[in-house]
Amino acid sequence: MPGQTVREIMTPNPVCLPSSATVVEAAEQMRANNIGDVLVVDGMALTGIVTDRDLVVRAIAPGLDPRITNLAEVASPGWVAVGPDDSVDKAVTLMRDNALRRLPVTNERQEVMGVVTLGDLAMDQDPHSALSEISEAPPNK
Known part of the structure; x- marks a missing residue:
């Protein structure tokens, strides 16, 4: 749809945690909410993003203790954002x-x-695509 804005397709109210939260806290939120990322904030301001892959590659694989490693240590460096x-x-x-x-x-x-996720875009841009169907499917437990 021409002229469509991000606000129309975004997922509102994503899970956010402070940079002082631990890797375990982020993993628990991801599991509880069936998501693959949490946004890292200072108050309400975005300071980074942590994905499930970040937890594995930057915390678990190098042997950091997930109970004491905070999100500031494992968040993806340099984030990009878009306006609503x-x-x-x-x-x-x-x-x-x-x-x-x-x-x-x-x-x-x-x-x-x-x-906004790839799944959001797939469901909006091509609701009959394989990615859209996968995005709409219930998560594996």
Whole structure:
């Protein structure tokens, strides 16, 4: 749909944790909410993103203790975000250019408003695609 905004397809109210939260806390939130990422915040302002892959590659594989390792230590360096009133095309371009599967949505004060995922885009852009069908399927338990 031409002129469509990020606000129309984003997932609002994503799970956010402070940078002082531990790897275990992030993993628990991911499991409880059937998600693959948490946004890292300072107050309401986005400071980073941590994915399930980050937990494995940056915490578990090097042998860090997940009970005491905080998210600031394992968050993906340098995050990219989009605004809620930006076009979906801009979100697609940012995700493509930065090889992202998830894109935080922030306001002008960098406060978290939502997140756009590849699944959100697939369901919006091509609801009959394989990726869209996979995204709509219930998670494995």
